[in-house]
Amino acid sequence: MTAAPKNDAAKNDTAPSLDALRTTLDGRWADVRQDVRSRMGSFRPASPDLSTEDYRARVLELVRELARTGRPHTGFAEEYGGKGDVGGVVVAFQALGYGDLSLLVKAGVQWGLFGGAVQVLGTSRHHDEYLRRIMDGELLGCFAMTETGHGSDVQHLRTTATYDPATREFVIDTPEPGARKDYIGNAARDGRMAVVFAQLVTGGTSHGVHAFLTPIRDDAGAPMPGIDIGDCGHKAGLNGVDNGRLTFDHVRVPREALLNRFADVAEDGTYSSSIDNENRRFFTMLGTLVRGRISVAGGAGSAAQKALAIAIRYGERRRQFSDPATGEEVVVLDYRAHQRKLLPALATTYALQFAQDDLVSQMHRLQSPGAGPVDEAAQRDLENRAAGLKAVGTWHATATIQTCREACGGAGYLSENLIPQLKADTDVFTTFEGDNTVLLQLVGKGIIADYGKRVGALGPLGTVRFAGAQVLGSVVERTGVNKLPSRLPGRGFAPRDRAQQRRLITDRAEHLLAGVARRLRPALKKGADQFGIFNAAQDHMLAAARAHVDALVLESFVDAIDRVADPAVKALLDTVCDLHALAVIERDRAWFLEHGRLTAAESRAVTGAVNDLCAELRPHARLLVDAFGIPEGWLACPILEDRAPTEADSEPVPSLVG
């Protein structure tokens, strides 16, 4: 184990300028980020002592103010006054994540989920009538998918929409308490309409889940007849968002309420769809809604960045315990344990930011107006990446914000220092817009299906080779002693060799995938205990999915560095990427050891390298968080103030200012 280098003796002798680093991070939609920063930078967090009702009222005001900036419009089609900038609007959403997350989520519900569903599932009859008012924030709406009894398994929602040809109406009904729509944003207070997901039944036949644009309140705000609206009440966070519950008692809506881009019901009740297979139709519809998931991943990234900015700036000011040699108290970020808490998390936050940017670009390419017909394989890949990045990114945010809270000690527990709100608001990110475990399972299923095709496509010879590689791995595992020379990375292991890092991380993903595919194969046999086989391999499948996402994220980081021209930025990002990659390997080094990919000495060298990299990046920590470009107004809190704290700091933080 080598001694840590002195903090001031970093390898990156020429630190990049803040501007150069920020420009790199801002990337393709730099102008959008800059616009949001300057427009919204004057917003202040709500007082933590606002009552739920007052907080909801304030956030509604902010939503209206946001609408007036014209920013939400940019994501909609040009013919309705938008700009068709699908990627830009997601980037703008992410930038909002530096501020009040209730605003972020309420805006996401209004324009992303509700407006987005109307746009992508509806047709011109819906667009003409509603889009403009939705964009302007005049018509507030809900996305009523989740039910009390069905959150993850939305294909089996129980709400029904039964077509009545006599009146040419759908009858929307909640047949049992578990079919109540639950956790619905904008429902408890402000929403006037809802996109209601329900099993479409016509002529006695069910055609699966479809979406219906349904008025839930009249202009005066009273619930429409037959609709019972409940309030989810106080939540752990996001209390500026009015989540509620909707129960329908045979509520009639006109035939035209069906958002009929993918399927329609004729006046006589005849069902038709451009997609014959019910399963495929459902997932096609869901797929168009991928933007919500991508936006949550972005919002989680902003929240993690903000927490790190606070903890690192505080860690550079806070001193505790003396250096015996000098008698001076040591800045806490100079302690290895403190660096270990914050700097690998910072490196991974960079990695996720680049992966997020790639994801947004991919979405923009596929979903922009004029992108042409949907390429199914590309769309599936997008959905898979979105699911994986949402899961990994939101878990990373939750863990990182927790670490930052603890790294700020008691000060991190005071609302005035902003971390409590961040922590409370983002906590639900790991389970909404898809429960993370379920999302990783989705990724797992996706990559197993692809793997099946890949192995098939190799032909007999390729399959044998592939199997050969597997066998080698299996031997190492079964003998239980790492007698075989480690296939990867071999004799000359250098932890900071990027090629070796990539091989390790990619190889792990491949090996886990092949293994789980092998374990699931027996489920294909007739009469097999499918659930038992799947369940016994569930942890394996989740590990494979996680490893797959790790590999994608690292590739995004590597690609981003390749694109950088500024040598100082490139050198710094290279070091950050080393720390990220080695932290990923270190976290799962048991796997690499168990599978003969790392020897004991190599594994310990990884840990040593992580320590060294923490010390090396320590002097750049402030620059790295400043480059996120979080408006100072959104970071204003007593523990970051230059003056000594005064009693005025105990006053409630000023309320929202437009």
Added chain:
Amino acid sequence: MTAAPKNDAAKNDTAPSLDALRTTLDGRWADVRQDVRSRMGSFRPASPDLSTEDYRARVLELVRELARTGRPHTGFAEEYGGKGDVGGVVVAFQALGYGDLSLLVKAGVQWGLFGGAVQVLGTSRHHDEYLRRIMDGELLGCFAMTETGHGSDVQHLRTTATYDPATREFVIDTPEPGARKDYIGNAARDGRMAVVFAQLVTGGTSHGVHAFLTPIRDDAGAPMPGIDIGDCGHKAGLNGVDNGRLTFDHVRVPREALLNRFADVAEDGTYSSSIDNENRRFFTMLGTLVRGRISVAGGAGSAAQKALAIAIRYGERRRQFSDPATGEEVVVLDYRAHQRKLLPALATTYALQFAQDDLVSQMHRLQSPGAGPVDEAAQRDLENRAAGLKAVGTWHATATIQTCREACGGAGYLSENLIPQLKADTDVFTTFEGDNTVLLQLVGKGIIADYGKRVGALGPLGTVRFAGAQVLGSVVERTGVNKLPSRLPGRGFAPRDRAQQRRLITDRAEHLLAGVARRLRPALKKGADQFGIFNAAQDHMLAAARAHVDALVLESFVDAIDRVADPAVKALLDTVCDLHALAVIERDRAWFLEHGRLTAAESRAVTGAVNDLCAELRPHARLLVDAFGIPEGWLACPILEDRAPTEADSEPVPSLVG
């Protein structure tokens, strides 16, 4: 990898009765636990929508009500109307942790920290005048130690108490903004006095930190002259506790305000102490306050138990996705991934409960009235265990409650389902009453000092043998290839062999300790870069401390099982202990692989055994959480109700009821 056994085919064929298991868990102070359950079981959680001021008022009422039960008195000396039941009062505190944690913490401040300091640092002049009123909750007080600038390093507090022989008074002063007393419970609203920790200066000489009983408000509640009282305002949680800030401007208190059990100042200003060494004196004083740390560990345990009770009961009701064979929706706790989230955490919660009971008994033995003079070694051991268990237990609680929140999905984010409050309230446990990282460092220093003595005491031959074992380990590590037969556990590895589990966990602790001791040795050389050497080994030291605590906890669990007579309880606890021990080994299996303690196959067998144990304990999960004996009233929430949820569930939870 073996297939998971069917859930209904558990090895524990004869499940123990709930009563028998609960009796075992309740242990020595079963009557105290039962008393708190029955007295406090009717308290209801505060509405999450109470304003901070109203919530503080409610919790104050509850503190007064608690005082009327006579329960807090039991921890104080008999001559002042107490019962001297030092252990019982900590157990009672822990049982309060199932209810409102603001009440728990405010009670802890009042009777544990403030009352405790008066009792153990004061003498009869303080006891006669104040103890009765403190016990009765008539005199509310603060424990004013932490300063804005010094939280962990309390030996270097900056507040001064300078003796003025002319008036026979101490002058208490806050010389700089960083010396402000901060985060002080009971300070912002209710406290009338504070035990103020300050550097005692007399005759121009400083004698280190001492405690002064200082009035901070008059009877009408106005701050005393020269004292500025601030409010920490809203916090992430525990908003029923009024944390505040105290700034002293040359505040005069009589000479008798000094809590003078360990040191005194004569009228003429002469300083005297029974403990000559200033450092030792300070740590002796601090050591008497260990009860607070033990209480926090207990409260964290209760909170983790409550979160698990909710998540496991919900996990047995919630269904999602269908079993393809039956078409029936699967109970989520039947999924391996869900079991993996909750059941190892449950097993470790059991382990920590037994370790906590041992710690409380040890404290009771040492600190009960009539325990005789302080045995320094025993006291140091107690402090070390308390520090370690507080750190490990509160981190476990934070992680477990987070896991339970996610395991309940969106429902876990609603305040009505209780987990949000648990999560928010307990979050500060990891950094108050000692920052966990600093506490583990303390444990590390303690075990290194003991190790030095042990190795010395072995004599030359013993040292050589000891070193031999180390060398063997080092060879394995340095060669980097696990060529050597693994010293432990050797050929016949059986994951569920308790002796092998204990050897693995103890051996890891010993090896890490020896390693870090070796790395720190050069710091003893003259002119060595002490900080650099310490800092480079900091992560190693923290790992050694953590491993040491893991070993202690497992030994407590093993001892507890040994004491059980009921064979069905014994068998079930044996299985729970297997899961705990193997989960500990699995979490750090990279270490065991790197150090030749486990082969790759053995390491994978550990993971397989954890999976099998999860399936085996699945049918007993409900019994295991029911045995905590949490009053049903404290678990009442919509997701656990048998009836289908109704709109009434959206109403705010009823307020506190006495």
